Amino acid sequence: DVQHEPVLKRLLVTPLDWQLLKDSPVAVHLVSDIRLPLPRQIAAAVDLNSHGAGEHLDEQVIHCAHALALQCNAELHLLHVCDAAKTHIADFGAGTVTMPGFDGSVRTAQRAAFNRLGDHHQIPLERRHFLEGAAIKAIAEFVGHSRADVIVMGSH
Structure with missing residues (x-):
């Protein structure tokens, strides 16, 4: 308890x-x-920034969240946090220069990938949450303002 x-x-x-x-x-x-002992709203938190094994992990996260939602008769939501600052730091470490408008391009590309993922898993638009900012803070605020009972996420 x-x-x-x-x-x-x-x-x-x-x-x-x-x-x-x-x-x-x-x-x-x-x-x-x-609150109810069984979750009523389950959010699958995916990381669209990772490549290769990360894409497989996102699929596992969604699969596990979907299975839990079915068992609990809960709503399945999809969640992603776009952290442009994290992208800038990664670019800086690689020695590249961030061009004007880069933030918008990253957001647009991630939003498109997020929507493709949501479409592929048939998650309704109103259950897709594309957030911006630092991941920990954005997820904590999402939990505080939504009815989410469970966040399913992976670890590399």
Whole structure:
């Protein structure tokens, strides 16, 4: 069960749920008394920036999220965060120069790839969430403002 821990206690002792999320070799489903125990909205978070093995991982993420949604009779949503700053840093490390309008080109290309992925998996437009900014902050804000109960994501 999930419970609120005071700030001081969180600073001194890592809460049990955080320890489980960090150390568990399997997925952890936290249930609270203020929400339904079964998820009603599941978001598959994909990373369109990765190539090769990452594309396969995105397919696995969507497949797992879809299977969970079917088991729980939940809505499946698709989520991607476009982080232009991350792209600039990668370009800088490669020694290339970012040209004017590059941000717009990256966003346009990623949005098109995101929509192709959503079309391929028959996810309705109203359940597709293309966000911009730093991934951690954008996902946290999405969870805070949506009805998402579960985020399914991969790790390289």
